[in-house]
Amino acid sequence: MKVYGPNALRNVAVTGHGGSGKTSLVDALAYVSGSSRRHGRIKDGSTLTDTSPDEIERQHSITLGPAYAEWLDTKINLLDTPGYLEYLGEAVAALSVADAALVVLSSTAGVEVGTEKIWELCDHYHLPRMLVVAAMDKDNADFARVYEDARTHLTPRVVPVEVPVGDGRGFHGIVNLFSGHCHEYKGTRGEYEVVPVPKELEAQVKQYSDQLIEAVAATDDGLIERYLGGEQIPRAEFTAAMKHAVVTGAVVPLFCCSSDLTYGTRTLLKEIVELLPSAAEAPLPPGGDYDAVPLLGRVFKTVSEPHVGDVTYFRLYRGEMRNGEEVWNAEHGVTEKINHLAIPQGRDRVEVERLMPGDIGCVAKLKDTHTGDTFCRRDVPVRLPPIDFPEAVATAALVTKRGEEDKLASALHRLHEEDPSFHFEYNSELGQTLIHGMGERHFETILGRIARRYGVSAELTRPRIAYRETFRARGEGQGKHKKQTGGRGQYGDCWIRIRPLARGEGYRFVDKVVGGVIPNKYIPAVDRGIQESAMRGVLAGHPVVDFEAECFDGSYHDVDSNEMSFKMAGIQAFRNVAPNCRPVLLEPLIEVETWAPEETLGDVMGDLSARRGQILGTDREGRLTRVRSIVPAAELYRYSTALHSITHGRGTHKEKFHGFAEAPPEVTAKVASDSKERAELAHA
Ligand SMILES: Nc1nc2c(ncn2[C@@H]2O[C@H](COP(=O)(O)OP(=O)(O)OP(=O)(O)O)[C@@H](O)[C@H]2O)c(=O)[nH]1
Ligand SMILES: [Mg+2]
Incomplete structure (x- = not known):
């Protein structure tokens, strides 16, 4: 395998909504470039990057898949990512080590929730982007509509640089606006012939071309003057300006292709090389000044593979790595030996002697290295900030x-x-x-x-629910523990008052004993007894909270009293008094934020109400509406699945603990009877 230096490396995360065609595209690009020997298909389970049994069975990606395509003396590293939001963590890992993103759009559905989510993440990582409308050969493919969708919902800076010839089944060529050439595709490896632009597309091509040139020229004062002065801008100069515009995000170019037919793949490879930043040009990761660090690499994926053991995938930022060398893992403070250094191509690994800065590699059987860790040299230890994995929902x-x-x-x-x-x-x-x-x-x-x-x-x-109990009334009473069994006896006696406290105040013990009727040294034991008993609950076996216990009287015995006896007295007192203080069940409440498309709002709110949710309000956020509500934790099991089906995969939500509130009587009755059943089972 040829060795590629940082100038000849591109690291591109291939991202987008679930099912938009990412895996098929990565496969086609690697195949057309000649870096992969066969053209795999999703339906045959033969793609380069969907290789695990569960990916093949479900026909969608679950983990990120590294691959590469060599084109124009450049190695393009392609990180295929899963599109479904359940696997967003994998996309985040890929974006955190990529220098650019290729955002794939479905030719029939356009911009979807996953696309928007990925777009936000690309903003977060400041990644230059290219957009591609994939599967242009699908029935109902509509390039113009997808472009419009991207312009309104992603960014007004999107500019088409290609125009498809024929949509859907009739898709057979692409006009490239850089060259003005029309490519008519022949063969199965993206080959084409240059033919005249079809008459019926001339007007459209002219419109998009003008738009493209203006957009690019606008990013460069010298260029815009010359353009307005009527000068023809030479191709090389235009490409350089275009690259600058893409890298700074001033322009987001839009392409189209069919991975199944391999149409448009050669241009895409070329434009990735020409328009996206090389590993040498891309900034080092944020979080520190790494310019003088001799070796810096980030582990973005680890996987345990049958027959191989653990395989660690990493992106090198600075320094070369050689097979057989040792590196330092600052996170875990271990020296790791680099054996079987390789370049990943799907599940295959091409062993190499050295890896250049900027490249992506993998290594087997490390001792203690995990996703997110940093590789460096022991004498110059560095730890990159952790990867921002999404919060659990x-x-x-x-x-x-x-x-x-x-x-x-x-x-x-x-x-x-x-x-x-x-x-x-x-x-x-x-x-x-x-x-x-x-x-x-x-x-x-x-x-x-x-x-x-x-x-x-x-x-x-279903997870059990961490209920609490509390009181709604005051009460008082005695707890007396007395035992006379031969030798030394046990004697403890206390009087307590219980008073409810406000929600969240917890537990308070007040010592009101006067005249030494209970010696000071035994009072903490009474407190402990009350707390221990309160932990076991009154109604349904859940901890009692938010109450004050005041010990105000009692008696003791010179010989038989000890700490144990007063703890027992505290337990007794609580058991005697608590049932008279109108105990109630408290259930945990969750603050839920739900994002859903307007047209599903009725169903989303209906569902929340059926879950005993209280709606706090709604507001618009982009194309979605956010619903804020408070829902009992007991009603939220499988909420994400339900939301998924109500909103056809477009809704998302977040949960945050809100607090406790008194449960309605029917819930209390059910929880109490379940707890009684459990207690009886335990005693049986
Ligand atoms: N006709 C046609 N179908 C395609 C093309 N590319 C992908 N598909 C089909 O679209 C479906 C999704 O393709 P994938 O490549 O798995 O899409 P993905 O974006 O990787 O999906 P996830 O990994 O689940 O996010 C599969 O059934 C593919 O066969 C194409 O160029 N033409
Ligand atoms: Mg995929």
């Missing part, structure tokens, strides 16, 4: 067979290191393992991997 509980809990935890741990967009915890209050991530589809993928790779089967269930 869904939670579920996991159950596994008895005795498999440890295996499950260690499998989840391994997988989390590969995919930091999910995390998990054992919640001791609920007695459940909880998983937080991007949605049920994400969880199912994770469970599938755990089963296949580690042989642990687990299922998703």
